[in-house]
Amino acid sequence: MTTAPAPPQIPATWSRPTLLHVGVGSALRAVTEGAAEGGLVAADDGTVVLADSALPRGLVQRLAAASGGGRILDVDAGAPDASDLARAEALSGQLSGAERVIAVGGGTVLDLAAMGRLLTADPDAAARIRHGGSRPGLVVFPDVRRPEHCPELIAVPTTVGTAAEVSAVATTVLGGHRKLVIAPLLAADTAALDPWTTGTLPPTLLREGVLEALFRVLNSYTMEPGPHCPPTADAESLHLLGQLAAVGDHLGDAADDAAVRTDAALLSARTVLGCSQLGRDPFAGKIWYVSNELATVAGVRKMVATAATAPHLWRRALAGDGRFGQAARIRRAWEAVRDNLPGLSPDPATGLRGLAERWSVPRCPRPSVSAAALASRAVRAWGAGLPMLGALRTADLRSLYADILGETGSSEGDSSR
Secondary structure (H helix, E strand, O other): OOOOOOOOOOOOOOOOOOEEEEOOOHHHHHHHEOOOOOOEOOOOOOEEEEEEOOOOHHHHHHHHHHOOOOEEEEEOOOOOOOOEHHHHHHHHHHOOOOOEEEEEEOHHHHHHHHHHHHHHHOOOHHHHHHOOOOOOOEEEOOOOOOOOOOOEEEEEEOOOOOOOOOOOEEEEEEOOEEEEEEOHHHOOOEEEEOOOOOOOOOHHHHHHHHHHHHHHHHHHHOOOOOOOOOHHHHHHHHHHHHHHHHHHHHHHHHOOOHHHHHHHHHHHHHHHHOHHHOOOOOOOOOHHHHHHHHHHHHOOOHHHHHHHHHHHHHHHHHOOOHHHOOHHHHHHHHHHHHOOOOOOOOOHHHHHHHHHHHOOOOOOOOOOOOHHHHHHHHHHHHOOOOOOOOOOOHHHHHHHHHHHHOOOOOOOOOOOO
8 A cells, every 4th residue: 555645845935025225315215216117206196195193294294295295194093993994995995096105104004004005906805804703813815916006005114123114914903803914915015214214213112113023033933943944044033133132222222323223123124024934834923913912902012912921931832832932942042132132031931021121111911801801812813723823722822811910820920021
């Protein structure tokens, strides 16, 4: 009796379509030059500037003028419904006939612009995202060429860490639950990493952004690599961890230094653009999905919840639970961080707590819901057969959230972290 041959393994692929401008003056250059032809853009009314309403008006108006006189649409990025799918649908209608959309703001604004463009390109996209209500938490669109009626997307981030300016992934909210949307059309055609646009960001938020980029690398590197993950990807990950740790610490003293802010933004972009993710499972790390539900119910920023969650995941991984990470890889990654941040504990989980305190990440307040309720939310959105939570079940998450919230009375029971 012969056995059937094993199916061929799909090799890793790497394609990054975004044209990146970096450094002082890059934002004006990006909005002045067309990404496709590289020629100057003539003044017309075909440009829409989608901007965070909290930004200095002078910055937004100067970008609009440089783009040829684009009309400005303000977004209240702090509004509870800022990320709702309905907002993206409304924006899609406003983009009808536009040749370019320039998104100026943080991750919320950049995601909204990307989602608006996707819905403009594909009239059936909203219905597909709505399918199943608040689940599944993941919606994947195929790779298609940008239709002629779909505007060019130029991203000008005013924050650091999300890498939304170079990512083909965006978050939208439906019925109070976040959905992760993956589509090549979400990636900007052009992006600018300009320290001028991050000049008003406080040092605490700059460091929080660097911490997000750091966790993006940790989240993938500490999991078991796939068969097509080359040694170069591991080397790039360890290098990025060291560089991010160093620049994050430096931001505490030199946040007004344009070169340091440029480095922080570029390192964040490299966590998506570089080869550190090559051949890795994009859903291997579980911390984003666990932290997402804590952030939502506690009403805090993503990194506040992540800093509270990560040490508990790592303790499980270090004790041998490979679903949360590989112990040897966690220790190796933490050494790469500690080499550039002397004084942190050699114990990775304890060290993560110390790093959050060192970079002034606020404490996460205890939410009004129980660990069991959080576990049910997480499984409904990201589990039960979806790749994000994989083999983790409700009981696993209930135990994890109980530790995070201090419901178990363990030594790790301080819910402030």
